[in-house]
Amino acid sequence: MLSQLPREGSLAPNTLSEPSLTPALVLAGESAQQRNAARSLPAASTETDARKAASACSSDATQPDPTDASEGSRGYTTHLYHSTPGCLPCSTGCLRPLQVFCDMETERGGWTVIQRRTNGSVNFQRKWKEYKQGFGDPAGEYWLGNEAVHLLTSQASYSLRVELLDWEGNQAYAHYETFQLGSERHLYRISLKGYSGTAGQQSGIVLQGINFSTRDSDNDNCFCKCAQMLSGGWWFDACGLSNLNGIYYPAKHNVRKLNGIRWHYFQGPSYSLKGTRMMIRPSDF
Secondary structure (H helix, E strand, O other): OOOOOOOOOOOOOOOOOOOOOHHHHOOOOOOOOOOOEEEEEEOOOHHHHHHHHOOOOOOOOOOOOOOOOOOOHHHHEEEEEEEEEOOOEEEEEEEOEEEEEEEHHHOOOOEEEEEEOOOOOOOOOHHHHHHHHHHOOOOOOOOOOHHHHHHHHHHEEEEEEEEEEOOOOOOOEEEEEEEEOHHHHOOOOOEEEEEEEEEOOOOOOOOOOOOOOOOOOOOOOOOHHHHHHHHHOOOOOOOOOOEEEOOOOOOOOOOOOOOOEEHHHHHHHOOOOOOOEEEEOOOOO
């Protein structure tokens, strides 16, 4: 089972009594052989070590613990991988050890999952500090944390994959060849290039220069304070094209929800999705 996340505001341990993802959400398909893993990011004290830390999920140095496996209701198994807890590089020291969920199967694997929504079990209506540090459980719904993602993407060139699932079982993905998140001083500004995928002819996130906003830190390009109006923390721009951290609405209550989990070019501006994942890996993987 997963140990408690070693940081403030973490949830209780999760025994994986329920599947962490429905198979439909992983576009490549989850199975008993899929090598998805939850592992701690390794320590980093030099530039070389930092690059290793940034590639925590793109290696397979640890083996699954057969006692940490659970059969999902649709017949697939999730194994949890373990490694020595460490910390991410930081100019003033390091972050506390963080567990991450690794997808080792989709598109050749090597992905570090930084966001996941599956069932509404975790409240994403959080403040700036919580989005900075991260929250939730990597075996279920969680946000890895803006500071961790910034540190990862500042050490190497990274790609981003966004996976979307609607309530009718339709799936889509958005792939960005390069992805970087600025520092807190730069308001965790997102930078994206090279969009492709099935989630619309255009990107659902403005590619350059959009700051992160939360209900207590309004950094968007609208006088209306998007995070307060649309909920969650996100790169809102002018409240427009997407918000994967919105309120989780159940089936039959998910339409005409501007403050739900949205991706404009997939199912429109007010359709709240059933599930999402955001995950990153080194661009040269």
